[in-house]
Amino acid sequence: MTVILVLGTFILFIALDYALNRNKAIRTVPAERAALAGSSAGDLVAGFRAPENVTYHPGHSWLMKERKHMVRVGADEFAAALAGAVDRIELPKPGQWIRQGQRVLTFVRRGQRAEMVSPAEGEVVAVNEEVLQNPALLRQDPYGKGWLLAVHVPDEESTARNLIPKGLIREWMRESVERLYSMQPTLAGAVAPDGGVASDDLLAELPEVNWKETAACFFLTA
Secondary structure, three states: OHHHHHHHHHHHHHHHHHHHHHOOOOOOOOHHHHHHOOOOHHHEEOOEEOOOOOEEOOOOEEEEEEEOOEEEEEEOHHHHHHHOOOOEEEOOOOOOEEOOOOEEEEEEEOOEEEEEEOOOOEEEEEEOHHHHHOOOHHHHOOOOOOOOEEEEOOOHHHHHOOOOOHHHHHHHHHHHHHHHHHHOHHHHHOOOOEOEOOOOOOOOOOOOOOHHHHHHHHHOOO
């Protein structure tokens, strides 16, 4: 009987924590301050910002912890430049459960659709209505006003296992850029080495390149 009471109390505490946190959304820190706090020129890797205060999924989505069990999700600057001038962004609805690695972020451009996978598993608490109304924010401020989702993540430890280790972020980003340039050599002049700035729309000047297929290679949805 004692064991049952202890177990019941433990379950009650978990339920209360979930209920208290799930509807708080993102009100703790303004997006532009939270994601880029401490960001500097040192965060530039092969022309793309990769702030170390956010965590990256191999498919170029990112997450940043807001508080216990609550994260903000977005697309990194490399992904935003590859997506370029998208016409529309489609996101899951609040209340929807998403899995890490699931295709849940969609960019629509000239009738084509490119999907990205979620870096976290949990319940969508909020979506960024501002970026839905103005998709250009994705490229203008990918780590700030261009954030995409707020997600309640019950199992933070499990989520962390499949993300890029902090010490490997710069190497991983540089390898992604080099792989893109090896696929499309004409892009190699689009940005300077570290210290340069990435083009706003990497594939804009290459109409012969299949945007959807190229994006899928890096977003892990090919």
